[in-house]
Amino acid sequence: MTPRGAVRCTSSKRTIWRRRSSATAWRGSLTASPDNVDRRLCATVIESLRFDMPRHHRDEELGLFPLIEKREQAGDNIIDILARLALEHATDESFADELLESLELLRDGGKLNNPEMVGYMLRSFFECYRRHLLWENAIVLPLARARLTSDDLKELGRKMLDHSA
Numbered sequence: 001m002t003p004r005g006a007v008r009c010t011s012s013k014r015t016i017w018r019r020r021s022s023a024t025a026w027r028g029s030l031t032a033s034p035d036n037v038d039r040r041l042c043a044t045v046i047e048s049l050r051f052d053m054p055r056h057h058r059d060e061e062l063g064l065f066p067l068i069e070k071r072e073q074a075g076d077n078i079i080d081i082l083a084r085l086a087l088e089h090a091t092d093e094s095f096a097d098e099l100l101e102s103l104e105l106l107r108d109g110g111k112l113n114n115p116e117m118v119g120y121m122l123r124s125f126f127e128c129y130r131r132h133l134l135w136e137n138a139i140v141l142p143l144a145r146a147r148l149t150s151d152d153l154k155e156l157g158r159k160m161l162d163h164s165a
Contacts, residue, residue, distance in 0.1 A: 042107040049096040049103070055163055057089040060136075063159035064144060071147035081139060088132050095125050 065082045072078045102118045105111075112118050148156070 037106045039107050039109070042103055046100060046103050046107060049100060053096060054093060057093065058163045059160045060140075061086055061089065062163065063156045064140070067148055067152045067156055068140065068144055071149075071152070073147075076143070078143065085132070085136065085140065088128075092125070092129055092132065095121075095128075099125060 065086070068078055069082065099118070099121055102112055102121075
């Protein structure tokens with residue numbers, strides 16, 4: 001039986017990937033036609049950047065990362081890896097804050113003064129975030145699967161539920 005924390009962690013990753021894919025599609029439509037923006041998709045991107053991404057980061061930094069650190073073995077170098085990921089989280093959230101004003105303007109039917117710049121910012125942001133998620137999926141999650149105990153996963157599930165409240 002899979003512990004709740006593991007299921008929610010996988011579900012959280014799927015949500016982030018789905019939102020990122022939607023946002024990437026939206027970003028493409030912005031650069032192709034800044035006068036014809038899908039407002040609903042824009043609202044989805046705003047929600048993801050404002051709520052989903054920070055919650056995902058809290059889940060990792062306050063739930064997953066401490067548990068992985070507790071299970072570190074010689075040669076893992078996990079402390080440095082997790083510190084880098086936490087720094088990327090802070091950078092991603094700052095970058096997202098810069099994008100939100102433009103995204104809200106578009107959601108509300110406004111026009112961007114410089115759509116090319118916003119398109120560039122979106123491309124840059126989502127490319128960095130895509131790389132970040134790939135790195136987590138390649139290094140952190142396999143390590144978590146290998147090292148975390150059933151009790152660790154239950155604790156992670158509880159912490160993630162606390163963060164979603």
